[in-house]
Amino acid sequence: MSQFWKPGAEKPRILDDEEGGVLFLASSISSTSSGYGYASIEKQRLRLPVYKYRTAILYLVETHATTVIVGETGSGKTTQIPQYLKEAGWADGGRVIACTQPRRLAVQAVASRVAEEMGVKLGEEVGYTIRFEDLANSGVTMIKFLTDGVLLREMMDDPLLTKYSVIMVDEAHERSISTDILLGLLKKIQRRRPELRLIISSATIEAKSMSAFFQTSKRRRGLEADELGPRKDPAILSVEGRGFNVQIHYVEEPVADYVRAAVSTVLSIHDQEPPGDSLVFLTGQDDIDAAVQLLTEEAQANGKKNSSGLIVLPLYSGLSRMEQDLVFSPTPRGKRKVVISTNIAETSLTLEGIVYVVDSGFSKQRFYNPISDVENLVVAPISKASARQRAGRAGRIRPGKCYRLYTEEYFINEMPAQGIPEMQRSNLVSCVIQLKALGIDNILGFDWPASPAPEAMIRALEVLYSLGVLDDDAKLTSPVGFQAAEIPLDPMIAKMMLSSSQLGCSEEIITIAAVLSIQSIWVSTKAQKELDEAKLRFAAVEGDHVTFLNVYQGFLRSGKSSQWCHKNFVNYHAMKKVIEIREQLRRIALRIGIVLKSCERDMLVVRKAVTAGFFANACNLEAYSHNGMYKTVRGSQEVYIHPSSVLFRVNPKWVIYQSLVSTDRQYMRNVITIDPSWLTEAAPHFFQHQRPDPIGR
């Protein structure tokens, strides 16, 4: 690797900061530029804030194993840094520069932008890989964008990620499970591959902890200057963003009802502020529908006086594509668009034209209780980091305003600085099986950016053991454990697939696995009665899983028709996704030796295969129960069949569920009938341990 600064030129100055990180002081602004493609694009590149740090970034990457880049939105870091690295030679000799993103859409968008800037065809020098789509060309692609989940999967074939010279982990501050696993593994890889460079891109608030995580033993720092290779202590570099100033307003007194407070704030913005669209952050569909209703009523009641000219639009992921697209349509002259949204507008979708943000201070967050093994969705206060991100949405086109529906005192003194990483709020079975597959034996001693609760780890190990995926030494079993690790789904679903091979119903089970791994195959609609009637057309006495098979068959028979879906209240996009996932699962099944076979109409073996994966979720109807109360075999927990299930009010004696949703009651979603004798057959150890004889009842 050649040094990129010219001999004789002034060497960039480096200063250690008090935390042991390294800050760079730009001594001069580089003005190198080579003749790429179109002048206008080249000019745009030069105007990005990140450009004046080009030299600094390349210097730090050259001299440090890890560089933490704090880049605010609009800095251009994601599109430019990979190009700078390529220009400096990091992709020479067949090596590849990787840049990971948490979301598929971002991967595609950034990759095509970079290909355009470089004037190359997407899929050649610049490529991308996401699930179902591989537009990277081995031997040709120099810059590759990919989701962090895909990079983790790549590690199963190449644990040291040898083809990559630099790996940039973008949006690391979001702390998703896969980003955290990736960071932990990359830190391990660094010890084996000193030539590998990492760039961790993070928000201000997380930069110090990211740097501390990659800081290796402080004692040896003095010696490192004499060693060959890059410095082990991470560098930190800040790049300013391009957002406009956003003025923050707080309420003076805490509000009792944030939906009403949000509505009246929207109305007073409309009354008193100059034109510009508003974005309101609430927690979920209920809140949002209520707020839309209130605003619409207000608009009608007040006629011209106040809220005429308001276009009120809800935004959450449950909406159909068409309904979601409405929020992107340009606002007509003289009108004001008000988008009422969940967290989807905080990171996943970017709305242009927003000048006013109203922040309720809450969002729905997942929490996991490892003792009861139940994941819950709870309305909880957001973090300061989230609040800043939400406010930033108002400053994209011109200076904006953010109205926070909480007091300044609360923001300063009580709001947590950062959210709890997803790793510490989730069931960890998928995470643990993935680490095991990568040869990480000491799971409890793994060096995480944020350690999960030991109880959650132990629970995950227990579940994997009961599935026969791990043995007594907590090593992957052969072949079941290794096969299950290859299947990119929940290990319980993976186990169900593996059992279907022996039972001769893998074609059916693969369909069921695909359906279970998406949100819902039904459209979300307010016409509940019609939806229920449509469901009845497919309902099977065996339960929801078999009902899914009927829907899938119907969809195929219709020639995958969208009209057929519309007529039957089936979500067309969901079904297309089922087809895609099914294809992927079939390919994997062939590779790992699952026998592809249909059981035709024999649903008994299908139910047995479901039992083989989900025996831990077996429930028994309480004797003499008049309200459909079940008890779980494992924990004698009180549960009920969800009203959306085809078995609702049917109440068979023995059932297995896929998941629990907890509100005032615990409801079982996706339920199928079983014979209790299958339980001891499927998992003799598990039931011996839990209860001597579940059949005897």
Place this chain on the structure above:
DNA sequence: GAGCACTGC
């Protein structure tokens, strides 16, 4: 007779 923040392989 009730409800599903958001990603991802």
